[in-house]
Amino acid sequence: MFKPITILFCILINFATFADSNKYEVDLPSVAQHIKVLASDEFAGRGPLTKGEALTIEYLASEYQKIGLVGGNPNSVGTSPLGYYYQAVPMAQITPDPNIMLKIGDLSLQSGADFTARTEQISEKIELDNTPLVFVGYGINAPEYNWNDYADVDVKGKTVIVLVNDPGFATQNADLFTGNAMTYYGRWTYKYEEAARQGAKAVLIVHETAPAAYPWSVVESSNTGSKYTLVDDANNVSKLPIMGWLQLAATEKIFEQSGLSYSALKQQALTKSFSPVTLKQTANLTLKNEISHATSHNVIAKIVGSKYPNEYILAGAHWDHFGTKSTPQGDIIYNGAVDNASGTAGTLEMARILMAKHKVNPFERSILFINFTAEETGLIGSEQFSKGEIIATKDMVALLNIDGMNVLNKVDYILQYGDGLSEMEDYLADATAAQNRRVKLDPRPQNGLFFRSDHFSMAKQGVPSLLFMSLGDTDPDYIAHKYHKAADDYSAAWSLGGVQQDIELMVDIAETLANSRAWPKWKMPSDFKTAREVDLAK
Structure with missing residues (x-):
């Protein structure tokens, strides 16, 4: 017969075990809160070089810091105590005369x-x-x-x-x-x-x-x-x-x-x-x-690897959207809840889960989270990062890039953009099979979506990448009435089932690569493959 103290001890052990395992599960209320904040009117559409940028980058850096990640830039940017989480992105704003004529x-x-x-x-x-x-x-x-x-x-x-x-x-x-x-x-x-x-x-x-x-x-x-x-x-x-x-x-x-x-x-x-x-x-x-000239910022945070700290698995998402536009009827805020507050929230949740795992069983390689600026105006933040001033491309193992998540119910597949491009597709297939899901090829390959998001800046430098994007696939109405429109707002009615399963999948791939000696390669002959081979030969 168990004594009361023994019973209490067992209860405490079971509770601790549950709590320990629970921290590896996707915290959907937390994800929802991140999306709600980032897509709020207070953040004014997260336009680069606006008050929305200042609020956004401080929010992201503070959240990464709370999770326990260190700033990803060894050289502090500006006077902010969070400066080590920022990368300066100097930009020129070019405004052409709207009355030009071509003869x-x-x-x-x-x-x-x-x-x-x-x-x-x-x-x-x-x-x-x-x-x-x-x-x-x-x-x-x-x-x-x-x-x-x-x-x-x-x-x-x-x-x-x-x-x-x-x-x-x-x-x-x-x-x-x-x-x-x-x-x-x-x-x-x-x-x-x-x-x-x-x-x-x-x-x-x-x-x-x-x-x-x-x-x-x-x-x-x-x-x-x-x-x-x-x-x-x-x-x-x-x-x-x-x-x-x-x-x-x-x-x-x-x-x-x-x-x-x-x-x-x-x-x-x-x-x-x-x-x-x-x-x-x-x-x-x-x-x-x-x-005119101004400076925007990427946000960078990292989990430092135990054996190979200078080899990096990258997980990214752009934080920016279209900001606030003035009209004769008043200001219109483009909150960009799905595109891309959802992806940005996804990187925060991935960071939380992977940091919890790292504290128990340290990853051999480093994992770096980066939220890019100015994706919507031409992949500018990711282009700056791809120049290698923070991390040389030869030290980038691979990139997982999120650009709009499935905020609705779970589905039995994951979309793959591109076919036969790189070995990252094999990692995607393995992680998807482990979830009892299937890989579904992009139903609209003629749109060239693989070439239209931030991972492509790294791909051009030879870094194998995967794009995670669900825009319009689970919600056909989204493209017609919400994509790049003011109607892309947060909804408390979202189940976020798709967010859960895709974060779990990306965590699986990141964890696998972080404890591997593999360097994924390009399959199809291309300038990307050539660039990678040159980089890895250095």
Whole structure:
């Protein structure tokens, strides 16, 4: 017969065991509270360089500190006691004159309605003065696909017109590039980068809704008004001077003026034998800009590894959204609850669970949590981090990036963005199987989502990455009525079942890699794979 003191002792032991195991479980009330705070009107839409930023980065740094993580920047930023949790991200704000006009032959095209034009060069005025116009098809130079649209033309100082996406999407031929799934060669960012390497003065990307994956209204809103950019020591002179888009109807008129058929040339551009075509007209444009400089911040915190502290597993999510916009009817706050207060809350909860595990069985490698600034304005915070001033890319094992979580009920699958890209997909498959779930390939690969979030800044430097994104997959109404709109607000009715299972999955992958000697590799031949091989050979 047990004595009372023995019974009490057993109860205490059982309670302690329960409490110890419970700290490894996802604390959904805590996650909900983080989302609620970050997406509150008080945080004013978490716009970079606003009071919303100040509130957000202090909240995140304080929460990481409470959990027990140390600041991830060895050099304190500013005078704040939380400065070791911040990374400075110097940015230039470039605001173009909204009344610019593009003249091509007899056509006078209106900014916003017919075309957009902006720059990342730090210059108050950039001009196109009777600049020759050349149609270069898809504007792709891809040795691994034996494809080079620039092979037979010199575009130095010229304005090039290019098609969006890539020939695989246009033909739906699985043997051409990757068929329906967009490659990086199809992204508008690549078009500008390659044209800059070729010495072009300007690029005008022809907009069509299907291959672009969004309507002209998105192009117009994303490429007019103030934009931010990082600034290098040469004021970004290596960047393309003018980055533009053309409405389809305007494009057809431009080609007609030269006695050419846009649709016929677009068809010709689907073959490797296509030769660029010089148009009869020239381009004239004066791009005037107002320029100001300011500093935003990434938030960085880490769990220090016991054996290999200089090898890092990264877990990230962007903290920013669109802030507050003034209208004649009053201010509109874009709270960004799902995009991306949910992902930011996810990194905090992952940090809490992994820190609790680390205190009992220390991880061999370090785990670093980073919340990026200015994702919504061009992956700026992650681009700054990818430069390696805090951690060299050769020391980054892999990145798990969250950009919008499933705040609704649990599902029996996890979305995988990209197919056959890297060995990180194998880690995803193993962790998913352990949950008795299945991997589901991105149902909209033509949208190229793998190339549109912060992990891609690291991928370009060779760091294998996974994107965790549920925007619109479990809630189709979200994309139509809430995505990048003021309606993306927190709801107490969310079950957060999807958040729970995805955090558990990411914790599993992070823990596995943190106690491994493996360095995940890229599978598909690409610039990313080459960059990784060079890095690991150092």
